[in-house]
Amino acid sequence: MMVAIILLILVIAAVVSQLSKSKKKAWIGMKTTRFLLLGYVGLLILLAGASLLLPLNSPSIEMMSEEEVEKSMELQDKVMNEAFRGSFEEENGLDVVEKWNFPITGDELGITTINDYYVQVFIEKSPDMGKEIQVTHYSGKTIVNGMDLTDKKGAIQMEIQGNKLEIKNPSHVAVNLAEISSGFPFQQFSSEKVEWFLGESYGNIGMDVLYIKAPEGLKIEGEALYVN
Amino acid sequence: MYLTESNIRDVVFKQYRYKLQAYMGVFTSLMFIQVLGVLFSISGTGSMGGSAGTFSYDVKTYSGSLVAIFTLIWAFSNGISLTTKQHRYDDFNFIATRQVSNFANVLFLATASVIAAFTGLLTTYALRLVVSQFLRTPSIAVDQLSLVEACKGLGGFFLYILLFASVGYFIGMLAQMNKIVAFLLPVLLIVVITIQAYLGGEATLIVDIGSFYVLEASFLLFAVKSVITTFFFFLLAYMLGNRLEVGV
Numbered sequence: 001m002m003v004a005i006i007l008l009i010l011v012i013a014a015v016v017s018q019l020s021k022s023k024k025k026a027w028i029g030m031k032t033t034r035f036l037l038l039g040y041v042g043l044l045i046l047l048a049g050a051s052l053l054l055p056l057n058s059p060s061i062e063m064m065s066e067e068e069v070e071k072s073m074e075l076q077d078k079v080m081n082e083a084f085r086g087s088f089e090e091e092n093g094l095d096v097v098e099k100w101n102f103p104i105t106g107d108e109l110g111i112t113t114i115n116d117y118y119v120q121v122f123i124e125k126s127p128d129m130g131k132e133i134q135v136t137h138y139s140g141k142t143i144v145n146g147m148d149l150t151d152k153k154g155a156i157q158m159e160i161q162g163n164k165l166e167i168k169n170p171s172h173v174a175v176n177l178a179e180i181s182s183g184f185p186f187q188q189f190s191s192e193k194v195e196w197f198l199g200e201s202y203g204n205i206g207m208d209v210l211y212i213k214a215p216e217g218l219k220i221e222g223e224a225l226y227v228n
Numbered sequence: 229m230y231l232t233e234s235n236i237r238d239v240v241f242k243q244y245r246y247k248l249q250a251y252m253g254v255f256t257s258l259m260f261i262q263v264l265g266v267l268f269s270i271s272g273t274g275s276m277g278g279s280a281g282t283f284s285y286d287v288k289t290y291s292g293s294l295v296a297i298f299t300l301i302w303a304f305s306n307g308i309s310l311t312t313k314q315h316r317y318d319d320f321n322f323i324a325t326r327q328v329s330n331f332a333n334v335l336f337l338a339t340a341s342v343i344a345a346f347t348g349l350l351t352t353y354a355l356r357l358v359v360s361q362f363l364r365t366p367s368i369a370v371d372q373l374s375l376v377e378a379c380k381g382l383g384g385f386f387l388y389i390l391l392f393a394s395v396g397y398f399i400g401m402l403a404q405m406n407k408i409v410a411f412l413l414p415v416l417l418i419v420v421i422t423i424q425a426y427l428g429g430e431a432t433l434i435v436d437i438g439s440f441y442v443l444e445a446s447f448l449l450f451a452v453k454s455v456i457t458t459f460f461f462f463l464l465a466y467m468l469g470n471r472l473e474v475g476v
Contacts, residue, residue: 144276176287
């Protein structure tokens with residue numbers, strides 16, 4: 001890496017010194033150079049104007065501050081840690097993606113995932129539930145460099161077949177994005193964080209959690225943890 | 229007593245105007261370097277990706293930093309090239325002292341820095357246009373600079389360019405004094421970095437020096453830091469220049 005940088009500097013320095021020779025050895029005449037420079041500045045002004053006028057081909061993505069990112073990560077960790085210790089609150093602060101209510105016909109329920117899809121399932125037996133189960137899909141925030149991509153994720157599909165609850169994987173989603181920044185000399189005095197050449201980048205894909213509230217007498221089979 | 233008396237200021241400005249015309253080549257190299265920077269930047273200055281389950285993301289970064297760095301290297305090289313024998317002999321077209329020649333060089337470098345900073349700022353907008361409109365990639369602007377922030381950025385970039393030009397000018401002058409210095413300086417730098425890496429496990433010399441300027445969020449403080457450093461390097465170069473023998 002260091003060698004590549006030094007080589008690049010040397011190449012640029014060589015090019016600059018060759019092109020910057022004084023008028024006696026200049027390979028382009030003074031008038032042509034002046035004309036080129038004016039043309040270059042004019043073209044850049046036109047491009048800059050167009051860049052400011054034309055809307056950015058921007059998807060609707062909410063930007064999160066560093067503080068918000070930190071809070072949402074902490075929240076996801078807290079909820080998951082508590083759930084693994086056996087305590088799960090319905091109002092836990094995570095995003096509720098979808099809710100389903102399925103009627104139950106028998107005393108048994110099997111939970112199966114399709115296409116080897118893995119999702120964390122927590123079950124709470126509740127006396128309030130009659131002959132139905134309630135499934136809630138929670139999701140932690142998916143954040144990449146401050147961009148909230150949570151709603152770009154595909155939704156989990158759920159179906160009940162007899163006494164089997166089938167959890168189908170969401171459709172594959174590939175998000176391609178371009179992040180444009182002015183560069184360090186211009187960002188340095190703006191409200192944005194000062195960054196070195198490439199800056200720090202981070203990404204967190206939010207965890208999907210299914211929380212099932214089931215009647216007390218229902219026997220459930222499948223990969224799940226009991227809470228509360 | 230002479231029939232025509234000229235003051236230093238007039239001679240400096242005459243020589244400065246001469247340099248602006250004679251050294252137009254530096255702007256050819258500026259254009260070349262900045263276009264090269266934009267071309268390199270179009271392929272992205274960084275990328276990151278990840279996947280979990282059925283979701284994957286790929287984020288490419290397009291930053292004006294590369295053009296800025298290329299411009300700083302250009303400024304550094306220009307500072308050096310102004311001290312070469314060929315350029316110094318050009319000054320003999322005028323009846324001038326070394327003091328006059330140095331002032332004219334500083335003025336020329338400052339003017340070139342203004343132009344480079346201005347075009348550097350514009351290239352960041354050009355890059356934004358190319359990425360969002362021509363590459364058609366869904367784009368997010370990380371920073372939306374206000375007019376004040378853009379002006380501060382422009383001023384800051386100008387000071388950076390002038391700083392690099394002054395360092396180049398000083399090193400160039402040093403190398404003119406003694407040719408071995410031209411060889412010793414990069415060797416010394418690599419040795420210091422290597423020793424630091426050996427002792428501390430991390431070569432942070434350049435990062436530490438850079439952080440002193442780059443991590444300064446206050447424009448005023450940054451201006452003070454860079455102006456003092458630039459002045460210091462030009463002063464040293466001036467003092468070295470005065471010690472150069474005629475014909476060296």
